Amino acid sequence: MRDDSQSWAPPPDHSQPLHGAGVTVTRILPVRQTLISAPDILTRQPAALGWPDVATGDRYSLCLRRDRVLEINGPERAAGWHDGQAISDITDGLIVFEIAGAAALALIQRGTEISERQPSRSVQRLGFGTELMLYRWEDRLRLHAPRADGPALWHRLKAHLDLMG
Template sequence: MRDDADRWPAPSPADAMVLNGKAVSLRRVVPARQVLVSGERTAALTLVDLPRAAGWPEEAGDPPHALSLRRDRILVIDGPAMTAGWCADLGLAVSDVTCGLAVFEVTGPAAMTLLATGTEIALSEPSASVLRLWHGFEVMICRLAGDRFRIHTGAGRAEALWQTACAQARLLETPAP
């Protein structure tokens, strides 16, 4: 039996997850609703009343918006309230994961560079899916507009991802050798 309580510092409170820098700023945001919808794409967009699901690097705009995870799955942020479970009329599966995904907003002139510290990503390299591995974390990276981006990750990974992002942001603030 081993006690590792002191090996892992206590996690940061969500409202303290703010880092403002010249090159890049980070903060945690809490969407009102996040819902996974699986099934045929047109039917899913009809259900959530949104025109499209953004891939990479399409600008999703401020929520409500939908992100394309794979050909038969979208994540709807701040969309309409929906009943979880199987929607037989449209043949869609719906799960509310509002609390299951932590969301971080990344802004600033070096925001893209920060994203590129953890994954092979470029505005010139489109992808139909926003799913990626970032520094080993399973995430969704979406572009709201310009140099405003969001990273969604599993709630249990929020602390590790936050610390990683902060460490990278601090390195970006130091001048290149």
């Protein structure tokens, strides 16, 4: 057996923001993230955001697909099948980064094909080698990624920030 501990740098400290030219990446901690699936979920939550919709405030929903939303800081809901909806708490399953600054979109364009001219009903996309939920929040961008991919995503963002000068 081989000890690969030294081949992998310890996970980064997400508590300290990343700074680059015209852009800052910060980890944020939503109080709650809830996956809700239902055949009529977009009727129930018509305001669920796609791309390039702009979220405001603390509480909003993201459209993931035609039958699924991710509710951010919504009411506490019992997990399971209730009222025709499948509900799961995913608060700790997704790591959330906020990208602020004039070069925020330029940073994201390093990792995924995205343009404000190309709308999408869903905020889900592949980027930086992982699954992302990417959307605009006020004048910033936010992305949610699988928690265990957080260190790799942070590493890639930092590498791109270094390149951007």
